Every structure is written in C-alpha cells, then in structure tokens.
Amino acid sequence: MIVMISFLALCAFLCFYRILLGPTISDRMVAVDIMGIIFVGITALMAVLFKLPYLLDLAIALTILSFIGVLALAKYLGKRRLDD
C-alpha cells in the first residue's frame, strides 16, 4: 500500500516539473488538472489504508474542484465572459 502511494507521489512530482517549466499557460493548466486527479487517487488509497470512509468524500470534492477550475480557465482562454 505504501509502495502504491509512493508511485502516485512520483507521478505528482513529474506533473510538478511540467508546472514549473511549461512554456505556455495551457501546459501548466493541463499539469494542474492531472495533478488534481492524481491527488484524488492518493486520497482514495489513503482511505483504504487508514480505514476511514469519509476521506472518499474529500476525493469527490477534489474531483469537482479540479473540473470547475479547468472549465473556468477554458472559458478565459476562449476569450469569452463567464456568463456567456
């Protein structure tokens, strides 16, 4: 179990590399989206490890937050207003 969480943390570090060195804003936002989904996976595995079911509620909230963030940045990049 610890090994699985370590592999996912390695994935998060790879995404952090892309966030630091991404040439454009879209690269950074793709990396932030993927890192959010990987944190959802880490949270789910920690819920199994510590036997705490309410950590999965946190995972669902993180998923919704990542989705809303990506949609807001896509609206901004498409040169449209938020109430369009």
Next chain:
Amino acid sequence: MIETIGWIIIWIGIAFDILGCLGLIRFPDVYNRLQASTKCVTLGTFGIMIGIFLIHGFTPMGIKALICGLFILLTSPVGAHALMRGSIIFGIKLWKGSVLDRYGKEKLGGERIEDR
C-alpha cells in the same frame, strides 16, 4: 478471489498513471500532452476506484469509490475537450512536425501550423 482481482486492477491503474505522467513530460506540444495524459490518467484513477469497489463491495467505502470513479469518467474528457478548444482559440501553435490542422484551417482562417 475477487479481492485479488481488485488489487490487480489497482496496480494496472497505477501503471497507467505513471505512463500518462511520462507522456506529460516527454511529448512536444500541449495537444499531444493533453491527449496522452488525460486518457491514461482517467483510466488509471478510474481503475483505482474500481479496484477499491471490488475489494470492499457494497459498503460505504465501496459505494463512494464507485460514485467518484464514475464522476471522473464523465467529467475528465469534458474538461480536456474544453481546454483544448480554448487553447486553440487563444492561439497556441501546434508542433512544427504536425501534418494536419483541419480545425484551424476551416474555423479560424488560414494555415496555423508553424512554418517548418
């Protein structure tokens, strides 16, 4: 037996996660990176959730994992599509080795692939 299948599916999901992040590092431009990483990471995290559901069955933990996995499976392609459309309208160029840019040619006017 079914717990063993669940652990195997979780390992497959972690392998997909690692491959997706490797694609995020190695591919040349934002569209290739989005293609590789979104597909692999969606399947990877969905695999982790399905594995937890198979291990725990119809307990609160299993049902929450199933709901979270289905939500990821529905929302991640929608977000990726919106981000790709926004960035191509914003004017981020394709990689110079690309061979076809039908969206930029028809909707935005003119060739938008960078000069070789």
